[in-house]
Amino acid sequence: xxxxDEFQDPDLARRLLDDIHATVTRPWALMEVCGGQTHTIIRHxxxxxxPEQVELIHGPGCPVxxxxxxxxxxxxxxxxxxxxxxxxxxxxxxVPGTGRDLFQVRSEGGDVRVVYSPLDALKVAQQNPGREVVxxxxxxxxxxxxxxxxxxxxxxxxxxxxxxxxxxxxxxPAIEAIMxxxxxxxxxxxxxxxxxxxxxMGEYPELAARHRxxxxxxxxxxxxxxxxxxxxxxxxxxxxxxxxxAYARAVRPEGNPAALAMLEDVFEVTDRAWRGIGIIPGSxxxxxxxxxxxxxxxxxxVTGITTLxxxxxxxxxxxxxxxxxxxCEAFGxxxxxxxxxxxxxxxxxxxxxxxxxxxxxELTPARTAAPLETSPVA
Amino acid sequence: MLAWTCPAPLRDRPRVVMGHxxxxxxxxxLVQHLFAPAFGGPVLAQLGDSAAVTLGGVxxxxxxxSYVVRPLFFPGGSIGDLAVNGTVNDLAMSGARAAYLxxxxxxxxxxxxxxxxRVAEAMGAAARAAxxxxxxxxxxxxxxxxxxxxxINTAGIGLIPAGVDLRPxxxxxxxxxIVSGAIGVHGVAIMSVREGLEFGVDIASxxxxxxxxxxxxxxxxxxxHVLRDxxxxxxxxxxxxxxxxxxxxxxxxxRAVPVPPPVANACAILGLDPLYVANEGKLVAxxxxxxxxxxxxxxxxxxxxxxxxxxxxxxADHPGLVVARTGLxxxxxxxxxxxxxxxxxx
Numbered sequence: 001x002x003x004x005d006e007f008q009d010p011d012l013a014r015r016l017l018d019d020i021h022a023t024v025t026r027p028w029a030l031m032e033v034c035g036g037q038t039h040t041i042i043r044h045x046x047x048x049x050x051p052e053q054v055e056l057i058h059g060p061g062c063p064v065x066x067x068x069x070x071x072x073x074x075x076x077x078x079x080x081x082x083x084x085x086x087x088x089x090x091x092x093x094x095v096p097g098t099g100r101d102l103f104q105v106r107s108e109g110g111d112v113r114v115v116y117s118p119l120d121a122l123k124v125a126q127q128n129p130g131r132e133v134v135x136x137x138x139x140x141x142x143x144x145x146x147x148x149x150x151x152x153x154x155x156x157x158x159x160x161x162x163x164x165x166x167x168x169x170x171x172x173p174a175i176e177a178i179m180x181x182x183x184x185x186x187x188x189x190x191x192x193x194x195x196x197x198x199x200x201m202g203e204y205p206e207l208a209a210r211h212r213x214x215x216x217x218x219x220x221x222x223x224x225x226x227x228x229x230x231x232x233x234x235x236x237x238x239x240x241x242x243x244x245x246a247y248a249r250a251v252r253p254e255g256n257p258a259a260l261a262m263l264e265d266v267f268e269v270t271d272r273a274w275r276g277i278g279i280i281p282g283s284x285x286x287x288x289x290x291x292x293x294x295x296x297x298x299x300x301x302v303t304g305i306t307t308l309x310x311x312x313x314x315x316x317x318x319x320x321x322x323x324x325x326x327x328c329e330a331f332g333x334x335x336x337x338x339x340x341x342x343x344x345x346x347x348x349x350x351x352x353x354x355x356x357x358x359x360x361x362e363l364t365p366a367r368t369a370a371p372l373e374t375s376p377v378a
Numbered sequence: 379m380l381a382w383t384c385p386a387p388l389r390d391r392p393r394v395v396m397g398h399x400x401x402x403x404x405x406x407x408l409v410q411h412l413f414a415p416a417f418g419g420p421v422l423a424q425l426g427d428s429a430a431v432t433l434g435g436v437x438x439x440x441x442x443x444s445y446v447v448r449p450l451f452f453p454g455g456s457i458g459d460l461a462v463n464g465t466v467n468d469l470a471m472s473g474a475r476a477a478y479l480x481x482x483x484x485x486x487x488x489x490x491x492x493x494x495x496r497v498a499e500a501m502g503a504a505a506r507a508a509x510x511x512x513x514x515x516x517x518x519x520x521x522x523x524x525x526x527x528x529x530i531n532t533a534g535i536g537l538i539p540a541g542v543d544l545r546p547x548x549x550x551x552x553x554x555x556i557v558s559g560a561i562g563v564h565g566v567a568i569m570s571v572r573e574g575l576e577f578g579v580d581i582a583s584x585x586x587x588x589x590x591x592x593x594x595x596x597x598x599x600x601x602x603h604v605l606r607d608x609x610x611x612x613x614x615x616x617x618x619x620x621x622x623x624x625x626x627x628x629x630x631x632x633r634a635v636p637v638p639p640p641v642a643n644a645c646a647i648l649g650l651d652p653l654y655v656a657n658e659g660k661l662v663a664x665x666x667x668x669x670x671x672x673x674x675x676x677x678x679x680x681x682x683x684x685x686x687x688x689x690x691x692x693x694a695d696h697p698g699l700v701v702a703r704t705g706l707x708x709x710x711x712x713x714x715x716x717x718x719x720x721x722x723x724x
Contacts, residue, residue: 008706010706043710044704044710045709046706091649103396104393107395114720116573222706360711361701
């Protein structure tokens with residue numbers, strides 16, 4: 001595939017790896033922010049090929065993983081109601097809420113449908129005027145614009161039976177929270193290229209300067225990851241901390257103005273809880289006052305939700321890069337993709353699932369877990 | 379709940395979910411922990427795609443499969459083609475050439491008779507092409523809203539030639555793993571029409587009867603160790619089933635696995651792994667190393683094996699696990715899928 005095969009070329013990969021190996025003189029810890037990048041790293045064995053001094057810490061950028069348990073439980077409650085058609089992207093169906101998931105709701109008679117776009121959910125609403133259609137609007141800056149566009153369309157076309165259950169999150173406040181954590185070991189970031197293709201790079205120079213970390217905007221194919229690592233390592237070795245765009249084929253510094261305008265119109269910034277981490281100020285979006293009628297949380301007064309996170313799940317520390325997945329005592333024993341304790345073991349972009357699926361040949365669960373770091377954002 | 383055996387992993391699923399029919403770990407657990415204990419027969423314990431039984435001194439392969447595909451007609455075939463070829467291929471994986479099929483129809487009230495006729499004609503044509511006779515059948519009708527138009531079950535029998543013993547337990551380290559052609563084609567063809575997804579290129583199902591290809595392989599040597607047609611759960615599920623049943627490890631070279639560009643592109647768009655996407659006209663073979671070249675030549679001489687290629691080998695390391703060497707030189711575990719693959723959010 002044009003622009004895919006080229007970015008998986010083993011010879012080019014070897015040249016990038018040789019450069020990284022030749023450049024590194026001491027240990028460095030880099031965080032790849034996005035779960036898609038984590039997936040690529042583990043699936044292609046990139047971390048096995050890097051110098052031992054370069055450690056990749058897996059960040060909180062898996063939208064499935066960070067959606068709070070309370071929101072999952074609200075989704076389960078709404079989807080269980082008679083007359084509701086609950087639409088979602090596929091990988092949210094297996095995420096455990098308190099005691100069940102959306103697959104379970106469907107098996108109990110709930111009308112839960114997998115769609116590939118929020119606009120598909122809007123079509124379902126138009127085709128079923130007598131029923132309430134709810135779309136599960138989760139994710140980062142990448143999925144927020146199409147969800148915003150869908151709500152905009154629902155209002156414009158006057159489709160009253162459509163609503164959005166919103167749990168959108170933003171990357172820069174999460175980077176801020178991670179850098180503010182006392183246990184933080186991150187010395188450089190591979191920023192999520194798709195997020196930057198929407199938002200641009202304007203939020204990063206200040207973060208890079210204040211925390212003295214290089215931030216390299218990075219893509220998702222193996223060569224993208226290697227180039228991101230290479231540029232970050234070069235900066236670290238030179239003592240620099242600037243924002244660099246290693247994904248220029250998709251990212252313009254100003255981002256996508258049309259998408260930004262849509263976000264500005266439909267959403268407003270709010271504090272948001274991240275599963276396993278806690279509330280991060282200003283890290284989320286909710287529907288703005290003009291579109292509040294399309295907010296499923298308002299439309300369906302979901303109350304009496306009592307969430308219960310498994311106590312032994314340490315996904316919050318994994319999401320903040322404080323521990324590796326296999327440092328959790330539950331990893332691969334009481335917690336597997338078959339019976340996930342936390343969302344990081346559900347989505348293939350979750351670090352725990354990626355480690356389990358692709359790496360358990362060389363990993364055994366830690367018998368003694370690393371000391372628990374305190375997090376300022378818990 | 380008398381059928382539960384301990385440990386009972388199904389207890390966390392008080393109701394059936396779609397994954398129980400996905401050909402992955404949930405399907406396997408349903409069979410192993412609920413059906414097998416309930417039925418309790420020694421033949422069922424083989425847990426193959428078809429059962430090898432001896433009746434009156436004759437070795438038979440016996441298999442059944444149900445077809446619930448939507449849409450009923452898709453690029454490259456229909457539910458009728460699948461219903462014949464699926465069971466024919468299950469028998470072929472035992473080395474048997476299918477002789478007779480049964481056809482059980484569950485029709486939904488209101489489905490157009492012309493649709494039923496098209497499906498029946500497709501089945502007839504597929505049966506003739508596969509050299510098998512539909513010898514018995516049954517029809518039931520359910521009320522409107524209780525089915526997707528047409529469900530079909532076919533069962534089949536065929537003779538297993540003397541000297542042929544295809545079982546995963548025969549796999550030994552050193553066996554060469556061969557796949558008969560491009561993978562993931564059927565699954566992507568179905569997705570493209572079922573979900574209304576446009577991948578920018580027409581892709582047709584690879585649905586085909588594999589009996590002839592298998593016979594040409596057995597003509598080289600009856601000493602093939604195991605064959606699988608990697609349908610639900612794809613190549614990954616088939617390799618995992620063989621690894622677990624044989625106790626051998628399996629190593630595949632990811633770059634050697636033939637994934638056609640339209641399949642790779644569709645999977646890239648949806649966040650799916652081609653190794654887990656269904657096939658309907660492909661097989662994977664574990665062949666003793668000394669016969670591998672000759673078997674590969676025989677496969678390539680057959681129209682349905684023209685693109686056959688070696689993708690890996692059985693090894694003594696990591697028993698029961700399938701490991702892929704990645705294109706960049708790393709390694710990763712290729713796990714048994716849990717249920718059906720789910721498209722990723724972003």
